[in-house]
Amino acid sequence: MPRTVALLTTLLALLLPDGAHASMRNVILIIGDGFDDQHVTMGRNYLAGMSGKLKVDDLSFRASVQVETLSTSGAPRYVADSANTATSLATGKVTSMGRIATDIDDRDVMTIGERAITAGFKVGLVTTSSLTDATPASFLSHVSARSCEGPEEVLGSTYYGIPQPACLADARDNGGPGSIIEQLVSSGASVLLGGGQKFLAQTTIDNETVAAMAARYRFQVVSSASALAAANFEQPLIGVFSEETLAVRWRGTDGRIAEATETSWLHNLSDYLGDTKEPDVMDCEPNPEYADTPPLAMMTQTALEHLSTDNDQGFFLMVESASIDKQSHKRDPCGSIGEIEQLEEVLEQALEFADAHPDTLIIVTADHAQAAQILPEPTLYSGFPIPIYSPGLTARINTPEGSVMRINYATNNGFSEEHTGANVPLFANEVGARLLRPFLRQREVHDAMMLFLLGAVTPGLGEITP
């Protein structure tokens, strides 16, 4: 397959207009994890105002992307996780939840990251999650379960006391390619920036830390914003700035998140009796834990400079704002909104880069829909003489334009909200507008990126199957 790609690239280069081969061809894929239309609108209302515009709104193209998920037996499922959706975007193949670039029969599916490296492009992954989290992992590694992040977890782990899948066939102990972090550092990537110190500190079967293994693969390993700023662009670069997920930029007042509506004692007697007390209004404020965290835009800027140094061919860069989703799981709307702001800053940088490098495809999309809903403030029935309130958890946020935005979470009563199943938005620059259709499946987004990177900007050429 690598040989076919190389051949095709050569062939296409011959067909391209004069000099076109010499210019860089770049893909910047910006993934807002859980950045569905409720979250886009929540971000717009807070960051730009009800009648304002986000930067994604000013892009020249917009599509809807259907999210496809299979059960382990291959039947359709209507709600995804970040592993199977990132796999669709990275490989063009639909798979089951929890899988990292493997199909439902556990066969590895080649990723756009790997194909790009094989064809001579540089590749970078930048994220606010751990580098080993499902979204970045799916672009440069293959395991049967997303939980197999490090050499320890690949043999089995637990989450809130619940056993998580091991990936025994993938473990190096059994002759496999290793855990996600081991595969990332041996992938040929040029830039890997995010969280995940915990996994670099683990020991491989060669009795070295993953950090030492990375150094053996010529990586500079950095773990602070200042070290990131001082990195050279000759060696590949891995930066991990927290144990796992990076701290988020914002939080609610004093760390408040969505809360339950309180009801008076009388309400125990009948649904029609009693009073309600809704959660107080809150503000969004800086999260003190974020202080030393490199902004996603800073990581992206470093990645863009690194990837474009001494590079005539081009690159594939995936940047993920991961905690739009993670904060929605935690019912923390201010947390999500701050990470939408980070995504917007990344888009601004990508657009500036594309101004100077016109053969740059910029795509912003979400991987799946999430739990948060914007609800009426006050509730439509606040004047009714019976207590009507959301059975879920509610946050009421002061917006900079002086109104109150009510965000509700009610997918379950447990410790973490669940994803939802709506199709997700996709925004693209003019290069993308020539390549994409207004309705796509995630696998078709992959196909379009592949065709662009291989030099064939011809929509409708069909799927590339591995």
Added chain:
Amino acid sequence: MPRTVALLTTLLALLLPDGAHASMRNVILIIGDGFDDQHVTMGRNYLAGMSGKLKVDDLSFRASVQVETLSTSGAPRYVADSANTATSLATGKVTSMGRIATDIDDRDVMTIGERAITAGFKVGLVTTSSLTDATPASFLSHVSARSCEGPEEVLGSTYYGIPQPACLADARDNGGPGSIIEQLVSSGASVLLGGGQKFLAQTTIDNETVAAMAARYRFQVVSSASALAAANFEQPLIGVFSEETLAVRWRGTDGRIAEATETSWLHNLSDYLGDTKEPDVMDCEPNPEYADTPPLAMMTQTALEHLSTDNDQGFFLMVESASIDKQSHKRDPCGSIGEIEQLEEVLEQALEFADAHPDTLIIVTADHAQAAQILPEPTLYSGFPIPIYSPGLTARINTPEGSVMRINYATNNGFSEEHTGANVPLFANEVGARLLRPFLRQREVHDAMMLFLLGAVTPGLGEITP
């Protein structure tokens, strides 16, 4: 203003290419009430399959439309109702909830329907709701509150025992233009089809029924599918096929809607104890009450034939599938899905019409987002040893492709779900693609339709203010 419009039309006709003035120029605006991305996806999953396509998906253009709502004092609100959103689409002005083509200071704002009639276009409104419901009302009437549907309600009414606003200044009793139904029959519309027999039966201050008043305005008044089929195209046509909202096409098994998860007695002692029993899976089945109801597509076909008979200039037609929203309020996902099927059938007819009449702008959009969410089936935490379930109401529906789709409603614990605040999708044909941008506000959708009807297909000309 009418004179300005007529002048502008003449002026533009002079500037248009040869013969362009002679061809009809038509707008078909299809509103799916509450047809947000969760509902679009729910419809796609059921009607076309997870990997299938709806007809809206095959249109050549897609945008996101931001919904804008004001408080009565003019501050931004983040969730709308169908009155203020239809007002934005019909007039280009943002207003407060419950208002019908009036601004927050209760001034009438001219609608695209009125402007079209003034400029010589024919106008039709077709809906599965009562003709007097907020969406159709906003295109050809002006009252301070959506509740003022008939000559009785304009003086005051109640809803579930709660007093609803009167529109005393609008009442003919006080020298106003009258209730919504009275304004509709005197508007100069050519076709009005939907529900609302109740309002035609009311008596006006002239001691005649509204039906008699309509006859005075030359309307044929029909109230059955067979009478509709026999209508002539010379006289204006009003058809009302139920007391208020038309019956919907589908329902859940034996009329089942979303239901609560039952918990065992032990769960009363602790959140961590007890078992749960989720609602049984259901099918979508034909709603027996629908039997004699004319399909929305049949009403639309009649309207298209009527409006295009002896008409060189063109028309404005608004078609609403109203009960996508109304069934979501009632937590009846099968009800909503059947009405999405009706919307798809209308789109098919509109596209056929546009094939024969190329200067036809087709726009499909929603007015606001709704409550339903597609959730994981089974819940992600079904394997956990503690009971985790949605605090809302759940429907689990067998889909034709053999999977189960879980729909959840949890905006409140009362008798009717509340709208949500996400931006909504807009789909358009090639004519629309030349006219629209990928991010719009509802007022800008109005502006684009106005510019098209006046003959100026020049995007970015700016807003038309009344």
